[in-house]
Amino acid sequence: MKVLEDRIRKDGIVRAGNVLKVDSFLNHQLDADLFEEMAMEWKRLFAGKPINKILTIETSGIAIAVVVAREFNVPVVFAKKAKSINLDDDNYTTKIQSFTHNKVFDVIVSKKYLGPEDHVLIIDDFLANGCALMGLLDLVKDSGATVEGIGIAIEKGFQRGGALIREKGYQLESLAIIDAMSEDGTIVFREQNR
Ligand code: 5GP
Secondary structure, rough: OOOHHHHHHOOOOEEOOEEEOOHHHOOOOOOOOHHHHHHHHHHHHHOOOOOOOEEOOHHHHHHHHHHHHHHOOOEEEEEEOOOOOOHHHHHEEEEOOOOOOEEEEEEEEEEOOOOOOOOOEEEEEEOOHHHHHHHHHHHHHHHHOOOEEEEEEEEOOOOOOHHHHHOOOOOOEEEEEEEEEOOOOOEEEOOOOO
């Protein structure tokens, strides 16, 4: 998506350890107009799918997912990071390894808000190694809901998450895919024909 790629080129900062900082429009200060354009693009890419719920994970996914939920006219549910899991009957639970914080989180979604009747579009800000997405996919599987698609703002195509998810047959739509980046500011985007 050109407008997102242009913004990453203009305002993204490449840090050591393959981290792209996009705090000025995606992760700290938020550009709601940009989110609206992203949501419209996902609406086009997932047209015809019977999506009745958006699922994301706190924290950075939430703001984007809310705008997407408005575009699809459906509720948004976010998976919560829990300090410790009380194994109870009320929640689906899984563990996620965090790329940015390098630790393992317990993550929960209440059974009240996800079930076999749901057709879910998963939304998140970044896809790197795919741990966050794998965790969300686990939760959806436990709930008996159907994954209709996955929308990611920025995929780091040189990490393995995208390939893993596509191998599993999911419709994964990343609005910008970075194939290479370096601390001197060079960012190479993958061509996507759509
Ligand atoms: P994964 O689980 O795919 O390895 O990483 C996904 C999560 O890590 C995203 O939800 C995002 O919060 C964070 N993340 C991964 N790589 C980056 C990055 O380069 N920049 C930022 N800002 N967040 C990242």
